[in-house]
Each structure stands twice: as C-alpha cells, then as structure tokens.
Amino acid sequence: MSSPKYAVICLLGLLLWSYACQYKPYSHGEIMYQNFCASCHMDDGSGLTGNIPPLAGADFLKAYPEKLPCIIRYGIADTIVVNGVSYNTPMAGVPQLTDAEITNIINYMNQAWGNDFGFVNPLEVQRILKECRTVGGGR
Numbered sequence: 123m124s125s126p127k128y129a130v131i132c133l134l135g136l137l138l139w140s141y142a143c144q145y146k147p148y149s150h151g152e153i154m155y156q157n158f159c160a161s162c163h164m165d166d167g168s169g170l171t172g173n174i175p176p177l178a179g180a181d182f183l184k185a186y187p188e189k190l191p192c193i194i195r196y197g198i199a200d201t202i203v204v205n206g207v208s209y210n211t212p213m214a215g216v217p218q219l220t221d222a223e224i225t226n227i228i229n230y231m232n233q234a235w236g237n238d239f240g241f242v243n244p245l246e247v248q249r250i251l252k253e254c255r256t257v258g259g260g261r
C-alpha cells in the first residue's frame with residue numbers, strides 16, 4: 123500500500139487538517155478592526171479611559187446594537203456614557219467600509235475580548251445602514 127497515490131492523499135489530509143486548526147471565524151473582522159479601529163480603541167478593546175470608550179465589556183455595545191453600523195460608517199459626536207464613564211470626543215466614521223465589512227467588524231467586536239453580544243447578519247446591517255443614510259448621520 124505504498125503507492126504514490128496514498129502519499130498524495132495523506133499529504134492532502136494533513137494540509138486540510140492543519141488549515142482547519144488555524145481557522146478563526148472572525149478573522150476578517152479582526153483584520154478590519156486592527157486596521158480601522160484599534161489605533162483608538164486598542165487591540166484589546168480597552169479604549170482610553172476618559173477619552174476613548176472601551177468596546178471590551180462595553181454596556182453600550184450590548185444596549186444599542188442597532189446604532190453600531192451607523193456609528194462605524196458615519197461616526198458619532200455625542201455625549202455618551204459607557205460603563206458609567208461619560209465621553210464626548212467625536213469619532214469620525216469610516217465611509218469606505220462596505221456593508222459586509224461593517225458586518226464582519228461588528229461580529230468580531232461582539233465576540234472578542236470575552237464579549238458575548240450575539241450576531242448580526244449582513245441583511246440586517248444593510249437595512250440599518252439605509253435608514254441612517256436617510257436621516258443623514260449615525261446619531
């Protein structure tokens with residue numbers, strides 16, 4: 123049973139197996155987060171107390187899932203309270219992100235750093251984004 127065919131099959135199996143072990147479900151959202159958000163909110167979502175609100179363990183994320191797509195696209199300039207601390211530094215939006223990229227970032231944030239804030243699907247995000255366009259902002 124040492125024909126080359128078996129060797130190839132074994133090798134393929136090994137490749138698939140090692141790929142499966144590296145699979146991270148939110149890796150696209152994570153990359154997007156690191157590129158567009160981590161400079162302020164930090165890699166670990168901790169923010170900067172008093173200036174940049176946290177995303178890790180943030181009651182705001184849990185309480186207002188329907189605001190997130192609009193905040194990411196259009197920014198937010200408001201006085202908001204996150205985990206009992208008040209913030210009023212404006213955040214600029216990231217208009218170049220597609221609906222799908224925004225969905226991936228939200229699903230990453232909702233499940234990263236010990237968060238367990240559920241999932242959104244792209245159609246829901248698309249619907250929300252259409253509505254925030256009509257009111258002209260993410261607030």
Ligand code: HEC
Nearest residue numbers: 158159162175176180182183198199200209210211212213
């Ligand atoms: C230049 C710094 C900066 C960048 C980059 C940035 N934010 Fe923010 N973000 C802020 C600030 C400051 C606030 C508070 C805004 C306010 O008080 O109105 C905020 C607020 C938020 C909030 C609501 C409060 C909370 O902590 O839950 C969310 C959600 C959020 N940002 C997500 C993101 C995501 C996702 C990205 C990347 C797409 C991002 N931010 C990029 C600075 C930033």
